[in-house]
Amino acid sequence: MNAIKQEGKKSKLQVFDQLESEVRTYCRSFKTVFAKGSNAKLVDRDNREYIDFFAGAGALNYGHNNKRIRSKLVEYLLQDGITHSLDMATEAKEKFLLTFQNTILEPRGMKYKVMFPGPTGTNSVESALKIARKVTGRTNVVCFTNAFHGMSLGSLAATGNAYKRGGSGVPLTGTTFMPYDGYLGPLVDTTSLLEKMILDSGSGLDLPAAVILETLQGEGGLNGASDKWLRNLERICREHGILLIVDDVQMGCGRTGTFFSFEKSGIRPDIVCLSKSIGGYGLPMAITLLRPEHDIWNPGEHNGTFRGNNLGFVAATEALHYWSNDELEKQIDAHAKTISAFLNRMASRYSGKISEIRGKGLIQGLVFKNPEEASKLCGVCFDKGLIMETSGPSDEVAKLMPPLTIEASVLKEGLNKLEAALQQLFAPAKPGELLQTKSS
Amino acid sequence: MNAIKQEGKKSKLQVFDQLESEVRTYCRSFKTVFAKGSNAKLVDRDNREYIDFFAGAGALNYGHNNKRIRSKLVEYLLQDGITHSLDMATEAKEKFLLTFQNTILEPRGMKYKVMFPGPTGTNSVESALKIARKVTGRTNVVCFTNAFHGMSLGSLAATGNAYKRGGSGVPLTGTTFMPYDGYLGPLVDTTSLLEKMILDSGSGLDLPAAVILETLQGEGGLNGASDKWLRNLERICREHGILLIVDDVQMGCGRTGTFFSFEKSGIRPDIVCLSKSIGGYGLPMAITLLRPEHDIWNPGEHNGTFRGNNLGFVAATEALHYWSNDELEKQIDAHAKTISAFLNRMASRYSGKISEIRGKGLIQGLVFKNPEEASKLCGVCFDKGLIMETSGPSDEVAKLMPPLTIEASVLKEGLNKLEAALQQLFAPAKPGELLQTKSS
Amino acid sequence: MNAIKQEGKKSKLQVFDQLESEVRTYCRSFKTVFAKGSNAKLVDRDNREYIDFFAGAGALNYGHNNKRIRSKLVEYLLQDGITHSLDMATEAKEKFLLTFQNTILEPRGMKYKVMFPGPTGTNSVESALKIARKVTGRTNVVCFTNAFHGMSLGSLAATGNAYKRGGSGVPLTGTTFMPYDGYLGPLVDTTSLLEKMILDSGSGLDLPAAVILETLQGEGGLNGASDKWLRNLERICREHGILLIVDDVQMGCGRTGTFFSFEKSGIRPDIVCLSKSIGGYGLPMAITLLRPEHDIWNPGEHNGTFRGNNLGFVAATEALHYWSNDELEKQIDAHAKTISAFLNRMASRYSGKISEIRGKGLIQGLVFKNPEEASKLCGVCFDKGLIMETSGPSDEVAKLMPPLTIEASVLKEGLNKLEAALQQLFAPAKPGELLQTKSS
């Protein structure tokens, strides 16, 4: 392979095609080289602009290059602040811990110890599974149909997607899948199956150490759990000494309207996993929240080189100020209503194509009767300058998840693009135009 | 728990003691709050200065807040460069890919596809194990005594440390441990046991998908593999269709004297894991190098939110310029000789205490006959303003791993502190001095 | 421990108490030393007679010391017939193979190869799981709540009972439990959950190699699967290339009224496990039936020392003659009706105590609202000279499973004892008698 030069290449993505692994995926859908970003807008190398309804899969709740946060980062860099510290104590980490305590936990009456498990969601989930097994002395963990918890072996065992699971090359053990809320239709409370199998000593369900769940399954197709179902689940856990883990990696940090996705339900998990937007600026960071009585780790029993990403702490601290009053929550709510109203209009306009609207807050989506049309729609959107992705086991849901900080006008602009894309896809042309197309 | 205020606290680390999980560890050895860093020096909140012989466990090969790299980061931030991109194509990523190809792979005659598996070493190892299992259709992976490969479940199964393994709470499967080079004494080439068990269809060793190893075991006690042993291992792998994985997370990026730790041995691994210092500035980043014929991933079969940490790409690209000529290599070599000479002097001075010198390049250490004395030494060093850590299964090795970019004078200063610490520990004072001490 | 002598011991079971492991169980319920047996009657050392409604847990369908079979055994022994042959060819084995083919398979239009997997049910199940995994190249096996398949590690993983599972001391892997027919009430066809999870690529259910089930769960509490449910299950298996395994170890050989328990349902399993009464005389023997297209074993890939128990073959061959006409089937049917009628009478008499009658053919039972009363009942029965056992996850079912060959008069006698035991337990005495009892 000769040295590759940027000049004269045939494809925009030639460098990636030649040098990067076949595992790459989003760059196959969004075929351009991005250069800059600002809140909900991206610009590619050719100065084409895009509205971002994907938000880094939930890692960019505060938008691209949030200016408030950036000024703190630059300031910190220029004053020689510690960047990488493993789990040594630093001023930046101390500030984060205090701000998180005072802005998030204390006002919500929550008591959790904060663990830094490494900078990714899957690190957090791995740490949660470990401590749950240590606390209970048991190994089995109940997870749910269409769950997504990560790609390292422990988290992957709790992830439902067959394609991702198959990538492991080994049987995945230590977990039991149960039907998520709504899996057996609206009339069945699926916690009853779990409870029956726990109570029945002949059921084959090994008494779990923990139950892990997302309150709304982002990758799994925007399936949401009702507050009642969550409370039933919590009750079952309490009655049997099972730890309740909420993986709020994607749904936390305001995505569903409140900082934690489970606030309105009233449940109080034993362990909460946060990552993605906790780092504020798209910087790798994760924390695991543990009820103090479960914090029985020995020092260093779990560790990781990048658990002290201080740029993340600096950005996270600044981002938490969004939660010092209710302005952001109100804005999310307003945006969410705009999106809901829009999606309802689209769903009734294309009722033959769209079966359902799912999600809440700033993660909502359209479920297509023919899954392929969700992907096609996202392709058309991209051509129109709108970035959207699918989710669900058959990629049947077209998902809207803009930054929480998106301007109302940009949101509107994005929805207009989406409306146009739907129009193009499902009502592409009048007879005369069709004729024209054929003859061209 | 009431809101904690920074004022009036009794301990320097009160905030951490109260709010952070018990799993924290290094802050228990280095009991201060760090504030700033510059190349090999750290400064704490009280303006006390420390020389850093730990270098972020190998993540800071180019020092703290490397100025060349920092200016690129600040520039990138201020121009609204994309920070977080999943695996979409960005200009920053393209530059990294090209620079890595042109500066590292091409000059060494290496052909590898670059995979971005998520930003940590354990992400890279997990991806390596997955693809090795996929390529071969087999599940077992041979690893070695005292190996360290990470904390997520797949990597942990290949990690020797009983304490870390115990943290998993489940039996760890899919791996077989074999004795590392030197484990059975200098006369036994331990690859012969591996080879015998592979050839013997009754040995109980399931034919492995891969062998994974560090060429020098950083966490395991600075045990090094000889070039001959490495070549034997490669030969065995080739003869039996087993993939050879080098985990160069800690030993790569120049730590042992060359960019890859295995360059001088002549082996050509099938898969190479890089993280820690690949991110240049202590920023979370990892890559997995795959021989093109093994790059049979399907798109998205392994993924991760932070595999597109563009600040990491920017920093990494700039850091790679250190490898465009041989200046850094020469400096590493010079520093390494300084350290070797120093350690040899110490080992002969305290021959009753020190059993051995281990390591090479800028990772060398003293092995103590009484393991506790290694920890005590590091404690005394910290009091004198030198940061050093232990390694090995009994923490019996006191380890020197300064930034590669450390100034000769600072290196000398650090060694002086170490010499003084040894003096204090083993020949603390003459009778008169003792008296003096007592009376003070 | 001094040599123990039979004379002068204090307890009937002193030898067992002192020399046998604590794992012993039935001898704790039936506290006597049995000496002789004849069809459905047992006699203990003290010449006390018992009617046997337990039939060796289904291994004695043709009664104790069946005279037709015994004469063949004695004849074979006296003529120096081969007793133990591994899997060498013997005349006795050839006769068994031919008789099984001509008496059982051929008349039912069944085509199966016969495998001798070792002499126990769990050997047969282990072999079935192995070949199913080999045929499909997959590992997961679906089994059902309250299933019992055996005590060796592979079979135990498919067994629901928490107490038995806990005995393994390791996490049991490779299986997924689904709700058995009726588990979610009479209105839910539980195959729909299985089908949904198979069709949903995000369900977390790894596509199974096989489904294994008992058509009526003997140990699990006499839960029976309807023919419709079985046919649905078979259809799902066929549609997804999943092998269907019926474990007919306890329910086969006529227990439910036909030779195979599934005959009336019309399903045609890929693999059938037989043991217990296949050996005719209570002799250890098991066979695994494989559809010819699945018989892809390599020679000796599964083996076992006692897979050639020729006394078993001799006894089995003679026992199969019971199936050369429909006399036995008619007798089972008549006995089954007698039992059903009796149990219905009891259930209505003690409707406050008995919640349900379960089972069919010559395995039927009473379900007690208070599980402890099932055990108490069996204790009272034993005192009255009737041997009965409980089953179910809470031992809540008192089970009747006499030899198929029981004489009508002995069956009647046994039912009378059971009626008396129920009377004693639930309506123990009239006021006058109570007074009498108290004063005694």
Next chain:
Amino acid sequence: MNAIKQEGKKSKLQVFDQLESEVRTYCRSFKTVFAKGSNAKLVDRDNREYIDFFAGAGALNYGHNNKRIRSKLVEYLLQDGITHSLDMATEAKEKFLLTFQNTILEPRGMKYKVMFPGPTGTNSVESALKIARKVTGRTNVVCFTNAFHGMSLGSLAATGNAYKRGGSGVPLTGTTFMPYDGYLGPLVDTTSLLEKMILDSGSGLDLPAAVILETLQGEGGLNGASDKWLRNLERICREHGILLIVDDVQMGCGRTGTFFSFEKSGIRPDIVCLSKSIGGYGLPMAITLLRPEHDIWNPGEHNGTFRGNNLGFVAATEALHYWSNDELEKQIDAHAKTISAFLNRMASRYSGKISEIRGKGLIQGLVFKNPEEASKLCGVCFDKGLIMETSGPSDEVAKLMPPLTIEASVLKEGLNKLEAALQQLFAPAKPGELLQTKSS
């Protein structure tokens, strides 16, 4: 498939070829249908006589149809003795327990509880692994290269043979293989590797619950452990609270010269597995011996339908009388010397072909430099009326294991046949003889 009739079939083994699974193996080597047996002689359907140097793979230590035992069996059958009893108490079982205590355990100063785990060796091994894991609360079990412990999933995980392991279709977990005595040459005591890995907390060896071994590996190629090695192993186990399990299924009951194979070494295992010849007459039976302090089973925590095979108890009881004096031991010793002398002669005569003699007592064998010649030899032997089998990972050992009760004259006759077979194989004929053979 039409009903098959015995008449007119083309192959002796047609019935087996058509009706029995492809897994059958010994009938492929010994292509005839056996009819009768008496001590060390077998007769086939065509009245051809064979000398048996295989003894049911060690299940027929007292020969075929041992007359002393048979008369007890027939007597028991005719008096309506209980045949099948699960684990109820019977007179036959009581007699066995007392006889085993008084004849075997008491005279050797051994204190063990007797467990009946089901009637096969693998049942016994499964029970041993379970109780060891329960006693220690640990999961890992150390086993050895070329070990054979059984075919059910738990035992198979401790079996070295790749072909057998592959049959499982799943990764086998919970065991670690270490080199057996002699595996690294005569100069290395391989227990030192085990000890080093146990002592080294970084070795990756999870502290085992138990070590399981055969003192002489019958299936693995007649590798024997020295008494010193066994004592070292026992010492290591004691020092680390690891249970020592001897699988004496094949080597027990006198095969190596003493009742237990380990008697001369002086070790005292925590658990001993016995099967094969414990049943006396080739009848399925197994026991697990447990030190009383380890007998912490709960009732029924392990069970099995055929753990009460009373014909086995009757035969076993009678067989134990062979151990009430030292006659049998003396006879074994004499036969063993005859065999050793013979094999030494052969090994020096064919020193270019035979590399080694292995084994002791009445299990000895010739190791062939070219493994195929071991199989060829057994084929030639069969043609000459001698039944012998190979063992070892490459089937490179031709194994002699006649019944212990073989008459001296029959042993001599067998050795003559073997000598002739070697002659035919390696020095088949001079030219003149060849001519003669051709013309005959």
